[in-house]
Amino acid sequence: MTELKTECRLILAPMQGLVDPVMRDLLTRIGGFDECVSEFVRITHTVHSRPTWLKHVPEITNGNKTYAGVPCVVQLLGSDADNMAVNALEAVRFGADKIDLNFGCPAPTVNKHKGGAVLLKEPELIFHIVKTLRERLPDHIPLTGKMRLGYEDKTLALECAAAIAEGGACGLTVHARTKVEGYEPPAHWDWVRKIRESVAVPVTANGDVFTLQDYLDIKQVSGCDSIMLGRGAVMRPDLARQIKQHERGEQAEEAGFDEVMDWIRLFFDLCLQKEANNKYPIARLKQWLGMMKRVYPEADTLFERIRTVKDTEGIQAVLAV
Ligand SMILES: Cc1cc2nc3c(=O)[nH]c(=O)nc-3n(C[C@H](O)[C@H](O)[C@H](O)COP(=O)(O)O)c2cc1C
Secondary structure (H helix, E strand, C coil): CCCCCCCCEEEECCECCCECHHHHHHHHHHCCCCEEECCCEECCCCCCCHHHHHHHCHHHHHCCECCCCCEEEEEEECCCHHHHHHHHHHHHHCCCCCEEEEECCCCHHHHHCCCHHHHHHCHHHHHHHHHHHHHHCCCCCCEEEEECCECCCCCCHHHHHHHHHHHCCCCEEEECCECCCCCCCCCCHHHHHHHHHHCCCCEEEECCCCCHHHHHHHHHHHCCCEEEECHHHHHCCCHHHHHHHHHCCCCCCCCCHHHHHHHHHHHHHHHHHHCCCCHHHHHHHHHHHHHHCCCCHHHHHHHHHHCCCCCHHHHHHHHHC
């Protein structure tokens, strides 16, 4: 008899400057993801135009799905509830069908303008933002939130989670670190459990899942069956695929570097299709190899070979062999 497995949801993390539309396209083609989230779209005083929404989230024109058919959520970052609602409604008018709110970004410029993690100091403001958007968005548009455990410490973690849930979000992702902890390990997965046990909405656990074993550990410690993968999914592009193989009761097969090379070539082609000027595709490839070299020694060798190449033809020649 086949063993019954719990349903497991894998979400590709929003990562500004790293998981852009091209990287979302590539990673969702490789497989294993159930959903992805756009890089944050910052809301200040203006109302974004259609071209701006489509630049950040081109998936909107494809039924909010990546090329491979994986749903993509639009993430907003800001603190002006009214203007965020106006912008969210515009995004919906142009086709967005799910909105996520960022309460975790640690960037100083963003925090200085009262956006991202700094809001974790003010659960009442978080509640007001979520409630305002929930009231103004049509009922059929799901609204979710993503938070860290706090700004300086974790004393307001449960309050912030409650603010998001009680404000009307139908789901909550927890990056299990405070703002001051940055990206330093460890992620406090036990805190995700505390939050999960304290709110009435489904919680997605996030932070430091780099391997299949990390996935099994975060699932066990947090008690969540929805997990978000960030840097680990960029460094190990088949991480979600391995996890899903394991969940189906199959042997998880790690990709060999031949297959990774095919993804590298595809990624470079997709970057070229997006912006043919030399700078973007080369910068993106170098950034990705710089991360993958921590997992694949071959990526390090390739990185060294393209390090000083400045034109796309030169890169293509290196990638062809
Ligand atoms: C370069 C970078 C950019 C990020 N941008 C965003 C963002 O736009 N929105 C957001 O909610 N989180 C953002 N994050 C946080 C990630 O979504 C995730 O919560 C964090 O990286 C922890 O997960 P990980 O340990 O699996 O990488 C970013 C993280 C990194 C490293």
